[in-house]
Amino acid sequence: MPELPEVETVRRTLAPDLIGRRIEYATVASPDVVGRPPGDPAGFAAAVEGRRVEALGRRGKYLLLRLSGGVVMVVHLRMTGRLWICPAGAPAELHTHARLALDDGRELRFRDVRRFGRLYLYHVSELGALLDEAGLEGAPHAAAAAGGGLPVAGPLEPPGLFELGPEPFDPSCEESLARALARRRAPVKALLLDQRVIAGLGNIYADEALHAAGIHPRTPAGLLTTGDAGRLCAAAREVLRRAIDNRGTTLRDYVDGRGVPGEMRSYLRVYGREGEPCLACGEPVRRERVAGRSSFYCPRCQPPPRP
DNA sequence: ATAGCGCCCTGGTGGC
Protein backbone atom coordinates (compact mmCIF):
# COMPACT_ATOMS: atom_id res chain seq x y z
CA MET A 1 0.00 0.00 0.00
CA PRO A 2 2.06 2.88 -1.16
CA GLU A 3 2.00 5.61 1.48
CA LEU A 4 4.45 8.48 1.83
CA PRO A 5 7.57 6.35 2.48
CA GLU A 6 6.87 4.06 -0.46
CA VAL A 7 6.20 6.94 -2.86
CA GLU A 8 9.31 8.72 -1.63
CA THR A 9 11.32 5.54 -2.18
CA VAL A 10 9.95 5.20 -5.70
CA ARG A 11 10.93 8.81 -6.34
CA ARG A 12 14.46 8.32 -5.05
CA THR A 13 15.06 5.08 -6.90
CA LEU A 14 13.59 6.31 -10.19
CA ALA A 15 15.32 9.67 -10.22
CA PRO A 16 18.89 8.60 -11.11
CA ASP A 17 17.69 6.39 -13.96
CA LEU A 18 14.99 8.71 -15.24
CA ILE A 19 16.28 12.25 -15.07
CA GLY A 20 17.58 13.37 -18.45
CA ARG A 21 15.95 10.49 -20.31
CA ARG A 22 13.74 11.18 -23.29
CA ILE A 23 10.41 9.41 -23.69
CA GLU A 24 10.67 8.01 -27.21
CA TYR A 25 7.14 6.72 -27.35
CA ALA A 26 4.38 5.72 -25.00
CA THR A 27 1.79 2.98 -24.95
CA VAL A 28 -1.15 3.48 -22.64
CA ALA A 29 -3.59 0.60 -22.68
CA SER A 30 -6.32 1.27 -20.13
CA PRO A 31 -8.59 4.30 -20.27
CA ASP A 32 -9.45 3.59 -16.63
CA VAL A 33 -6.08 4.67 -15.31
CA VAL A 34 -5.86 7.93 -17.22
CA GLY A 35 -7.27 10.53 -14.86
CA ARG A 36 -6.32 13.47 -17.07
CA PRO A 37 -7.09 13.93 -19.87
CA PRO A 38 -9.96 11.83 -18.56
CA GLY A 39 -10.16 8.38 -20.12
CA ASP A 40 -7.93 9.40 -23.04
CA PRO A 41 -4.95 7.05 -23.22
CA ALA A 42 -4.04 8.08 -26.76
CA GLY A 43 -4.07 11.75 -25.84
CA PHE A 44 -1.99 11.02 -22.79
CA ALA A 45 0.57 9.03 -24.76
CA ALA A 46 0.84 11.64 -27.49
CA ALA A 47 1.32 14.40 -24.91
CA VAL A 48 4.31 12.77 -23.21
CA GLU A 49 6.09 11.45 -26.31
CA GLY A 50 9.30 13.26 -27.17
CA ARG A 51 9.64 14.96 -23.80
CA ARG A 52 12.55 14.63 -21.43
CA VAL A 53 12.21 13.93 -17.72
CA GLU A 54 13.63 16.96 -15.92
CA ALA A 55 12.89 16.29 -12.27
CA LEU A 56 10.95 14.07 -9.88
CA GLY A 57 9.02 15.37 -6.92
CA ARG A 58 6.56 14.12 -4.34
CA ARG A 59 3.65 15.66 -2.48
CA GLY A 60 1.83 13.40 -0.02
CA LYS A 61 1.29 10.14 -1.84
CA TYR A 62 1.48 11.78 -5.27
CA LEU A 63 4.56 11.41 -7.43
CA LEU A 64 5.27 14.26 -9.85
CA LEU A 65 7.43 13.98 -12.95
CA ARG A 66 8.34 17.30 -14.51
CA LEU A 67 8.77 16.86 -18.23
CA SER A 68 10.27 19.23 -20.76
CA GLY A 69 7.95 21.80 -22.29
CA GLY A 70 6.27 22.57 -18.99
CA VAL A 71 4.29 19.36 -18.69
CA VAL A 72 3.95 17.51 -15.39
CA MET A 73 2.94 13.87 -15.14
CA VAL A 74 1.35 13.05 -11.80
CA VAL A 75 1.05 9.46 -10.57
CA HIS A 76 -0.98 8.06 -7.70
CA LEU A 77 -0.35 4.38 -6.98
CA ARG A 78 -3.32 3.94 -4.63
CA MET A 79 -3.36 0.32 -3.43
CA THR A 80 -1.59 -1.94 -5.85
CA GLY A 81 0.10 0.38 -8.32
CA ARG A 82 3.70 -0.17 -9.36
CA LEU A 83 5.94 2.22 -11.23
CA TRP A 84 9.35 0.94 -12.14
CA ILE A 85 12.02 0.79 -14.81
CA CYS A 86 12.95 -2.40 -16.60
CA PRO A 87 14.61 -3.41 -19.88
CA ALA A 88 12.29 -2.72 -22.80
CA GLY A 89 12.41 -6.38 -23.78
CA ALA A 90 11.25 -7.70 -20.43
CA PRO A 91 7.95 -9.58 -20.80
CA ALA A 92 5.02 -7.37 -19.85
CA GLU A 93 3.20 -8.62 -16.78
CA LEU A 94 -0.55 -8.86 -16.67
CA HIS A 95 -2.22 -5.55 -15.70
CA THR A 96 0.53 -3.42 -17.22
CA HIS A 97 -1.39 -0.30 -18.21
CA ALA A 98 1.31 2.07 -19.43
CA ARG A 99 4.77 1.67 -20.95
CA LEU A 100 6.99 4.66 -21.60
CA ALA A 101 9.94 3.70 -23.80
CA LEU A 102 13.09 5.61 -22.85
CA ASP A 103 16.04 6.61 -25.02
CA ASP A 104 18.40 4.21 -23.24
CA GLY A 105 16.60 1.01 -24.23
CA ARG A 106 14.61 0.75 -21.05
CA GLU A 107 10.99 1.31 -20.14
CA LEU A 108 9.10 3.01 -17.37
CA ARG A 109 6.11 0.80 -16.63
CA PHE A 110 2.93 1.34 -14.71
CA ARG A 111 1.16 -1.75 -13.49
CA ASP A 112 -1.87 -1.93 -11.24
CA VAL A 113 -3.83 -5.11 -10.64
CA ARG A 114 -6.87 -3.33 -9.30
CA ARG A 115 -6.79 -0.30 -11.56
CA PHE A 116 -7.26 2.11 -8.66
CA GLY A 117 -4.08 4.00 -9.50
CA ARG A 118 -4.17 7.02 -11.81
CA LEU A 119 -1.98 8.98 -14.20
CA TYR A 120 -2.60 12.68 -14.71
CA LEU A 121 -1.13 15.35 -16.96
CA TYR A 122 -0.91 19.02 -16.13
CA HIS A 123 0.78 22.09 -17.42
CA VAL A 124 3.12 23.67 -14.85
CA SER A 125 0.98 26.80 -14.84
CA GLU A 126 -1.94 24.79 -13.45
CA LEU A 127 -0.06 23.48 -10.46
CA GLY A 128 1.00 26.70 -8.77
CA ALA A 129 2.45 26.21 -5.30
CA LEU A 130 2.26 22.45 -5.66
CA LEU A 131 5.46 22.48 -7.73
CA ASP A 132 7.51 24.00 -4.93
CA GLU A 133 5.84 21.89 -2.30
CA ALA A 134 6.75 18.78 -4.27
CA GLY A 135 10.37 19.87 -4.46
CA LEU A 136 10.23 20.73 -8.15
CA GLU A 137 11.82 24.14 -8.26
CA GLY A 138 9.49 26.24 -10.29
CA ALA A 139 12.14 27.92 -12.40
CA PRO A 140 10.40 29.70 -15.25
CA HIS A 141 10.12 27.51 -18.31
CA ALA A 142 10.88 29.46 -21.42
CA ALA A 143 9.19 26.94 -23.65
CA ALA A 144 6.27 26.42 -21.35
CA ALA A 145 4.29 29.57 -21.82
CA ALA A 146 2.05 28.34 -24.58
CA GLY A 147 0.53 25.44 -22.70
CA GLY A 148 3.02 22.74 -23.52
CA GLY A 149 0.95 21.19 -26.27
CA LEU A 150 -1.42 19.53 -23.84
CA PRO A 151 -4.59 18.38 -25.58
CA VAL A 152 -7.03 19.50 -22.90
CA ALA A 153 -7.48 21.73 -19.97
CA GLY A 154 -10.48 20.33 -18.11
CA PRO A 155 -11.11 20.46 -14.39
CA LEU A 156 -8.22 20.12 -11.99
CA GLU A 157 -8.89 16.54 -11.06
CA PRO A 158 -8.35 14.95 -8.72
CA PRO A 159 -9.60 17.55 -6.23
CA GLY A 160 -7.58 15.84 -3.50
CA LEU A 161 -4.30 16.85 -5.11
CA PHE A 162 -5.16 20.49 -4.58
CA GLU A 163 -6.44 20.16 -1.01
CA LEU A 164 -3.47 18.42 0.58
CA GLY A 165 -2.56 19.30 4.14
CA PRO A 166 1.04 19.88 5.21
CA GLU A 167 3.74 17.28 4.78
CA PRO A 168 4.40 15.47 8.07
CA PHE A 169 7.95 16.88 8.07
CA ASP A 170 6.68 20.43 7.66
CA PRO A 171 6.72 22.47 10.88
CA SER A 172 3.10 23.49 10.29
CA CYS A 173 2.04 19.86 10.73
CA GLU A 174 1.40 20.19 14.49
CA GLU A 175 -0.79 23.22 14.07
CA SER A 176 -2.80 21.68 11.25
CA LEU A 177 -3.41 18.52 13.26
CA ALA A 178 -4.28 20.37 16.47
CA ARG A 179 -6.76 22.52 14.58
CA ALA A 180 -8.35 19.50 12.91
CA LEU A 181 -8.68 17.59 16.17
CA ALA A 182 -10.44 20.35 18.07
CA ARG A 183 -14.11 19.72 18.85
CA ARG A 184 -14.32 16.76 16.51
CA ARG A 185 -16.14 13.59 17.44
CA ALA A 186 -14.55 11.43 14.77
CA PRO A 187 -11.95 8.90 15.90
CA VAL A 188 -8.46 10.35 15.74
CA LYS A 189 -7.49 7.72 13.19
CA ALA A 190 -10.04 9.05 10.70
CA LEU A 191 -8.34 12.44 10.81
CA LEU A 192 -4.87 10.97 10.41
CA LEU A 193 -6.09 9.29 7.23
CA ASP A 194 -7.61 12.55 5.96
CA GLN A 195 -5.07 13.89 3.46
CA ARG A 196 -6.40 17.42 3.96
CA VAL A 197 -5.15 17.33 7.56
CA ILE A 198 -1.74 15.70 7.00
CA ALA A 199 -0.56 14.47 3.63
CA GLY A 200 0.97 11.04 3.25
CA LEU A 201 -0.26 8.79 6.04
CA GLY A 202 -2.19 5.64 5.14
CA ASN A 203 -3.55 2.77 7.17
CA ILE A 204 -0.21 1.20 8.07
CA TYR A 205 1.67 4.27 9.26
CA ALA A 206 -1.38 5.81 10.93
CA ASP A 207 -1.54 2.70 13.15
CA GLU A 208 2.21 2.79 13.75
CA ALA A 209 2.17 6.48 14.65
CA LEU A 210 -0.76 6.04 17.06
CA HIS A 211 1.05 3.18 18.75
CA ALA A 212 4.27 5.16 19.05
CA ALA A 213 2.31 8.04 20.57
CA GLY A 214 0.35 5.77 22.92
CA ILE A 215 -3.03 6.88 21.57
CA HIS A 216 -5.93 4.52 20.88
CA PRO A 217 -7.16 4.80 17.27
CA ARG A 218 -10.77 5.16 18.40
CA THR A 219 -10.10 8.11 20.70
CA PRO A 220 -12.52 10.91 19.80
CA ALA A 221 -10.34 13.60 18.26
CA GLY A 222 -11.79 16.35 20.41
CA LEU A 223 -10.55 14.68 23.60
CA LEU A 224 -6.92 15.09 22.55
CA THR A 225 -4.86 18.09 23.62
CA THR A 226 -2.46 20.27 21.69
CA GLY A 227 0.29 18.33 23.42
CA ASP A 228 -1.15 15.09 22.10
CA ALA A 229 -1.18 16.55 18.60
CA GLY A 230 2.48 17.44 19.00
CA ARG A 231 3.40 13.98 20.20
CA LEU A 232 1.41 12.42 17.40
CA CYS A 233 3.20 14.50 14.78
CA ALA A 234 6.56 13.66 16.29
CA ALA A 235 5.62 9.97 16.34
CA ALA A 236 4.47 10.12 12.72
CA ARG A 237 7.75 11.74 11.69
CA GLU A 238 9.81 9.10 13.43
CA VAL A 239 7.76 6.25 11.96
CA LEU A 240 7.92 7.70 8.46
CA ARG A 241 11.63 8.44 8.71
CA ARG A 242 12.30 4.87 9.73
CA ALA A 243 10.09 3.55 6.94
CA ILE A 244 11.93 5.66 4.37
CA ASP A 245 15.26 4.41 5.74
CA ASN A 246 13.98 0.87 5.18
CA ARG A 247 12.68 1.68 1.69
CA GLY A 248 9.02 1.17 2.53
CA THR A 249 6.70 -1.68 3.44
CA THR A 250 6.00 -4.47 0.98
CA LEU A 251 2.99 -6.58 1.86
CA ARG A 252 2.41 -7.95 -1.61
CA ASP A 253 2.53 -5.57 -4.54
CA TYR A 254 4.77 -2.70 -3.65
CA VAL A 255 8.20 -2.42 -5.25
CA ASP A 256 10.50 0.59 -5.66
CA GLY A 257 11.52 2.23 -8.93
CA ARG A 258 13.98 -0.58 -9.65
CA GLY A 259 11.52 -3.36 -8.89
CA VAL A 260 12.92 -4.08 -5.42
CA PRO A 261 10.60 -4.70 -2.43
CA GLY A 262 10.92 -2.65 0.75
CA GLU A 263 12.20 -3.96 4.07
CA MET A 264 10.03 -2.07 6.53
CA ARG A 265 7.52 -4.83 7.09
CA SER A 266 9.77 -6.61 9.59
CA TYR A 267 9.97 -3.46 11.67
CA LEU A 268 6.24 -2.72 11.95
CA ARG A 269 5.27 -2.74 15.62
CA VAL A 270 1.52 -3.26 15.40
CA TYR A 271 0.23 -3.34 11.82
CA GLY A 272 -0.54 -6.90 10.74
CA ARG A 273 0.46 -8.34 14.12
CA GLU A 274 -2.91 -9.29 15.63
CA GLY A 275 -2.45 -11.70 18.53
CA GLU A 276 1.33 -11.28 18.60
CA PRO A 277 2.93 -9.63 21.63
CA CYS A 278 3.33 -5.87 21.66
CA LEU A 279 7.03 -5.16 21.19
CA ALA A 280 6.88 -2.58 23.94
CA CYS A 281 4.95 -4.42 26.67
CA GLY A 282 4.16 -7.97 25.54
CA GLU A 283 0.39 -7.59 25.57
CA PRO A 284 -1.23 -9.24 22.52
CA VAL A 285 -1.89 -6.78 19.71
CA ARG A 286 -5.57 -6.33 18.93
CA ARG A 287 -7.37 -5.61 15.72
CA GLU A 288 -10.54 -3.61 15.43
CA ARG A 289 -12.39 -1.80 12.67
CA VAL A 290 -12.03 1.96 13.04
CA ALA A 291 -13.02 4.56 10.46
CA GLY A 292 -13.88 1.73 8.10
CA ARG A 293 -10.33 0.41 8.23
CA SER A 294 -8.80 -2.53 10.00
CA SER A 295 -6.78 -1.07 12.86
CA PHE A 296 -4.08 -2.65 15.00
CA TYR A 297 -3.19 -1.41 18.48
CA CYS A 298 -1.87 -2.49 21.85
CA PRO A 299 -4.61 -2.32 24.52
CA ARG A 300 -2.05 -1.58 27.24
CA CYS A 301 0.17 0.99 25.50
CA GLN A 302 -2.90 2.59 23.88
CA PRO A 303 -5.65 2.54 26.49
CA PRO A 304 -9.11 2.71 24.91
CA PRO A 305 -11.13 5.89 25.39
CA ARG A 306 -13.61 5.75 28.25
CA PRO A 307 -17.07 5.36 26.72
C1' DA B 1 -20.26 21.01 8.49
C1' DT B 2 -19.61 16.43 9.84
C1' DA B 3 -19.47 11.41 10.14
C1' DG B 4 -20.27 7.18 8.20
C1' DC B 5 -20.76 4.09 4.51
C1' DG B 6 -20.65 2.08 -0.18
C1' DC B 7 -18.17 1.83 -4.34
C1' DC B 8 -14.40 0.80 -7.35
C1' DC B 9 -11.35 -3.65 -8.71
C1' DT B 10 -8.78 -8.17 -8.52
C1' DG B 11 -6.41 -11.84 -6.27
C1' DG B 12 -5.45 -14.33 -2.20
C1' DT B 13 -7.33 -16.71 1.64
C1' DG B 14 -10.05 -19.59 4.53
C1' DG B 15 -14.12 -22.24 5.45
C1' DC B 16 -16.82 -26.10 4.15
Place this chain on the structure above:
DNA sequence: TGCCACCAGGGCGCTA
Protein backbone atom coordinates in the same frame (compact mmCIF):
# COMPACT_ATOMS: atom_id res chain seq x y z
C1' DT C 1 -10.36 -30.82 -4.52
C1' DG C 2 -13.52 -27.25 -5.74
C1' DC C 3 -16.32 -23.53 -4.82
C1' DC C 4 -17.36 -19.15 -2.99
C1' DA C 5 -17.87 -15.53 0.40
C1' DC C 6 -14.96 -12.45 2.19
C1' DC C 7 -11.18 -9.22 2.81
C1' DA C 8 -7.50 -5.82 1.55
C1' DG C 9 -7.99 -0.03 1.62
C1' DG C 10 -7.15 5.27 -0.96
C1' DG C 11 -10.04 8.44 -2.40
C1' DC C 12 -14.40 10.05 -3.62
C1' DG C 13 -19.33 10.62 -3.73
C1' DC C 14 -23.48 10.15 -1.44
C1' DT C 15 -26.59 10.42 2.62
C1' DA C 16 -28.58 11.92 6.93
